Amino acid sequence: MVQVAVLGYGTVGSGVVEVLENNKKMITPRAGEELNVKYILDLRDFPGDPYESKVVHDVNVILEDPEIRVICETMGGINPAYDFSKKALMAGKSVCTSNKELVAAHGPELLRLAKENKCNYLFGASVGGGIPIIRPINYSLTAEKIESIHGILNGTTNYILTKMDKEGADFEEVLKEAQEKGYAERNPEADVEGHDACRKIAILSSLMTGKYVKYEDIYTEGITKITSADFKYAKALNKSIKLLAMSKDEGDGYMAMVSPCMISQEHPLYCVSDVFNAVFVHGNMLGDSMFYGRGAGKLATASAVVADVIDSARHLGKTVTCIWDEEVVSLKDYKDSAKKFFVRVKNEGADKAASLFGYIEKIEVVDGEFGFVTEVMTEREFASKVEQLPEMITRIRVEF
Ligand code: HSE
Secondary structure, eight states: OEEEEEEOOSHHHHHHHHHHHHTHHHHHHHHSSOEEEEEEEOSSOOTTOTTGGGEESOHHHHHTOTTEEEEEEOOOSSTTHHHHHHHHHHTTOEEEEOOHHHHHHHHHHHHHHHHHTTOOEEOTTSSSTTSOOHHIIIIISTTSOEEEEEEEOOHHHHHHHHHHHHHOOOHHHHHHHHHHHTSSOSSOHHHHTSHHHHHHHHHHHHHHHSSBOOGGGSEEOOSTTOOHHHHHHHHHTTEEEEEEEEEEEOSSSEEEEEEEEEEETTSGGGGOOTTEEEEEEEETTTEEEEEEEEOSSHHHHHHHHHHHHHHHHHTTTOOOOOOOOSSBOOOOOGGGOEEEEEEEEEGGGHHHHHHHHSSOOOBOOSTTEEEEEOOSEEHHHHHHHHTTOTTEEEEEEEOO
């Protein structure tokens, strides 16, 4: 029997216990041994909970118990999860986590500690919730040079943008409704400003490069400035607007960015709606592949944590390979990356827009203004042109 402890009995932590219990019959042969939850760490007590007797308040009970071989860190946040994870790994206990903040901030160090102590630091649930994407990158796409990754990695913002698209509603209105339904946090900043997607693409970019892509280096824009008028233009162009987290090997360096982008109806990411997530990977041999599913939620995320617990049980005393060095990748300045831009301009700026951007095919769906799509140009070129166009209302990157 492999003894397991769960740190944090919140949404994901309680889901982990539920998945382990409900699917025990299937899990035992897959893990090679029965997995038993011996402790649950939480500050709170849970009177009446079926696992009440397993709740402890002192992490040292878990860290000092030699029977515990695997720990699920489902606390979230950097502290104290970082300290607990380091101590667990140094004690030779594998750690399985859904904590993208911690993985993005300290992943390479925690992986090194796992290797030094012949155990594992597994983080399959940290990106895309229940979608298998970390293990495919580590195990299945190892023959590939991954040239780009485009992800819809945040369920909250995808839900909001889908509603805005389908119902013609404005951001604030949909956010309020999403908060009432529990789809958005009361403090939605991490989601709507793109910080959550930024951590997730930092993790995927690190696995893509095998080195350390720091989330602080990734240019990030959220969705708070997107309006219902923008969606009218997107519709006229047969496109939608999605919050894309992307990472590209541009030949002369790696570029990573999080930004709302227009994407066309022909692209597979166009159909990814509501709270769903997807990761679109382009490899130099395979070409395109897409991973789709529930990027959040109790049981979907818990399922990914438990899959890592099973992998840990299969590899007791051995570290599975994960190439993510501590060497920091120096990302290309996003201003040097090139793409098309969709631009909205007040009617009085029409002549200036034409002289700055050349031929313009006007899209007219809102009174007093028009929209157009530029040719491919660098962010820097685009910025220098629109500096001379005070009549510009807004711009949205066009990715596909
Ligand atoms: N807030 C995140 C989302 C939860 O909306 O996708 C999953 O990481």
